[in-house]
Amino acid sequence: MGETVPSPRLLDALAAHARGRPDQVALIRGEQQVTYRQLAGVAEDLCGVLNSLGLDRRQPLCVPAHKTPATIALLIGAVRAGYAVLAPSPELGSTARAALAAQARCSRVLTVDDQGVLATAPVVPDEQAARDFDAVDPATAPLLLTTSGSTGTPKIVPIPGDAFDRFADWATGRFRLTQKDTLLSYAPLNFDLSLLDVWTPLWLGAQVVLVEQEFSADARHLQELVTRHKVTFVQGVPMLHRLLTQDGAIHPAVRTVIFTGDALPQALLRQLGTAFPHAGFHNVFGCTETNDSFIYDADPAEAGERIPIGRPLPGVRALLLDDEGQVLHGPGTGELLVSTPFQTSGYLQRSRNEGVFVPAPDGGDEVFYRTGDLVTRDADGLYWLKGRTDFQVKVRGVRTNMQEVENVLAAHPDVAEAAVVAIPDPEAGYRLHAQVTRRPGTSLTSLRLRLHSAERLPRHAIPSSVHVGDAPLPRTSTGKPDRNLIKSARQKENRA
Amino acid sequence: MTSLVDEIRGYIVAEFLDGEDTAELTSDFDLINSGVVDSLGVVRIVSHISRTYSIPTDDIPLTPDGFRSIGAISAFVENATKTAA
Numbered sequence: 260m261g262e263t264v265p266s267p268r269l270l271d272a273l274a275a276h277a278r279g280r281p282d283q284v285a286l287i288r289g290e291q292q293v294t295y296r297q298l299a300g301v302a303e304d305l306c307g308v309l310n311s312l313g314l315d316r317r318q319p320l321c322v323p324a325h326k327t328p329a330t331i332a333l334l335i336g337a338v339r340a341g342y343a344v345l346a347p348s349p350e351l352g353s354t355a356r357a358a359l360a361a362q363a364r365c366s367r368v369l370t371v372d373d374q375g376v377l378a379t380a381p382v383v384p385d386e387q388a389a390r391d392f393d394a395v396d397p398a399t400a401p402l403l404l405t406t407s408g409s410t411g412t413p414k415i416v417p418i419p420g421d422a423f424d425r426f427a428d429w430a431t432g433r434f435r436l437t438q439k440d441t442l443l444s445y446a447p448l449n450f451d452l453s454l455l456d457v458w459t460p461l462w463l464g465a466q467v468v469l470v471e472q473e474f475s476a477d478a479r480h481l482q483e484l485v486t487r488h489k490v491t492f493v494q495g496v497p498m499l500h501r502l503l504t505q506d507g508a509i510h511p512a513v514r515t516v517i518f519t520g521d522a523l524p525q526a527l528l529r530q531l532g533t534a535f536p537h538a539g540f541h542n543v544f545g546c547t548e549t550n551d552s553f554i555y556d557a558d559p560a561e562a563g564e565r566i567p568i569g570r571p572l573p574g575v576r577a578l579l580l581d582d583e584g585q586v587l588h589g590p591g592t593g594e595l596l597v598s599t600p601f602q603t604s605g606y607l608q609r610s611r612n613e614g615v616f617v618p619a620p621d622g623g624d625e626v627f628y629r630t631g632d633l634v635t636r637d638a639d640g641l642y643w644l645k646g647r648t649d650f651q652v653k654v655r656g657v658r659t660n661m662q663e664v665e666n667v668l669a670a671h672p673d674v675a676e677a678a679v680v681a682i683p684d685p686e687a688g689y690r691l692h693a694q695v696t697r698r699p700g701t702s703l704t705s706l707r708l709r710l711h712s713a714e715r716l717p718r719h720a721i722p723s724s725v726h727v728g729d730a731p732l733p734r735t736s737t738g739k740p741d742r743n744l745i746k747s748a749r750q751k752e753n754r755a
Numbered sequence: 756m757t758s759l760v761d762e763i764r765g766y767i768v769a770e771f772l773d774g775e776d777t778a779e780l781t782s783d784f785d786l787i788n789s790g791v792v793d794s795l796g797v798v799r800i801v802s803h804i805s806r807t808y809s810i811p812t813d814d815i816p817l818t819p820d821g822f823r824s825i826g827a828i829s830a831f832v833e834n835a836t837k838t839a840a
Contacts, residue, residue, distance in 0.1 A: 704776040704778070723793070
């Protein structure tokens with residue numbers, strides 16, 4: 260068995276596809292179509308080049324995760340050559356990238372152009388920076404992803420090869436994926452979502468349509484991709500689904516729709532039902548550290564105001580801990596701890612793992628990951644995401660969950676999307692500020708939205724300031740509302 | 756009375772609804788239930804009308820009901836200044 264991206268099994272499968280179905284298209288990006296034979300060929304060439312460079316295989320290679328077929332071939336070639344690969348966001352600034360590369364003790368930063376020509380840049384070694392970081396073992400975890408890092412330096416997360424294999428098996432069975440499927444890959448390649456919408460189909464021998472970053476907010480372009488390539492599988496944040504369903508678009512070929520990453524408004528789920536008349540709908544919940552942990556099969560016709568995250572996947576253990584750190588039994592709300600067959604063995608930075616990857620609180624053998632998510636288990640054993648534990652703030656002394664406030668605002672029929680942030684306030688502790696985008700053609704005002712909130716929220720939870728507009732909310736590179744930006748904009752206004 | 760209502764309205768908009776669309780802010784709009792004015796906001800209103808209309812703070816009851824709407828605040832100020840005159 261050779262080594263593979265992100266597992267040895269994947270490399271063998273790719274080689275088999277290149278032999279058995281050489282002309283099957285593996286990757287599509289813009290006008291470019293790459294068959295399995297071509298993908299394997301470029302990967303083999305790059306593997307050869309890397310072998311000739313004679314770099315130390317105990318040091319990973321840093322490959323900024325540009326979403327191109329050539330970069331995917333490079334990742335495959337590098338792992339085939341026996342290297343582990345750190346694949347950070349290509350949008351990361353050069354200073355942050357250099358810091359990550361030094362932490363993981365990478366030997367080189369590699370990029371590849373569309374002609375398959377490799378460029379390498381040295382990494383300045385910094386043992387001081389790498390001191391707290393484990394050595395990388397290409398045999399057990401060939402792929403290193405990073406968390407999105409919206410709140411600081413990205414954390415390096417090794418993805419064990421066998422964990423990926425188990426995940427690919429689960430996903431293939433659960434969504435009945437076959438070589439006939441065409442998957443739309445919307446998320447950045449450095450995101451864990453790519454394990455499902457890029458690496459799993461490559462293992463299977465299916466087809467992947469890579470959405471180019473620059474078109475990620477272009478509704479017409481996205482809709483055209485789905486239609487033109489007869490996409491059957493769509494996974495993404497609510498924004499993707501909003502764009503795909505805009506202007507009454509219908510996608511009859513899609514049979515699986517996954518929403519993830521953020522709460523999907525009820526009205527949008529109803530729209531999905533119309534836009535994807537032959538699809539099954541799934542709310543999938545997870546994170547980079549554990550990969551997917553929960554799933555809920557949603558029915559647009561029966562959708563309630565909120566959509567649960569559902570139930571643990573097969574082999575996943577989920578526990579809720581109360582404020583005192585006691586395991587909750589039966590219905591209740593607490594911090595979610597999960598142990599999944601797909602999880603990392605821990606951050607590369609040792610000191611980060613303490614208190615985050617913990618022994619089973621109920622005495623079991625598994626290592627659990629503390630998600631920081633606040634989750635409710637209802638009487639039927641169904642799980643509901645209430646927010647982040649760190650989404651809780653005290654407003655005038657009362658513990659307030661901003662996620663719940665957001666959910667209430669988003670439930671107003673004229674609201675397209677809503678974000679709530681907490682602004683530190685010398686008097687109140689925190690005050691809530693809401694930034695809301697109304698649906699086109701509606702004349703929603705902040706006063707009406709306040710009355711809507713007043714009927715559904717305790718007084719302290721009604722935002723102190725509510726800004727309603729027509730412009731979409733600012734977004735992070737991963738498509739979530741950019742709450743930091745909304746917060747700092749509001750704070751600037753207050754100072755003015 | 757109209758000019759007083761306008762004054763109070765102007766104050767409420769500037770102090771609590773900065774940057775928001777207030778076309779529908781009528782004199783009887785419930786400022787308390789809608790979260791525009793919280794308990795700390797009531798304190799600010801009291802201190803404002805005390806200063807602006809020379810009403811001794813001791814004469815102003817700190818109950819939300821008197822400050823529930825622009826109309827209620829205006830009526831209170833109207834009464835208090837009349838009594839004082």
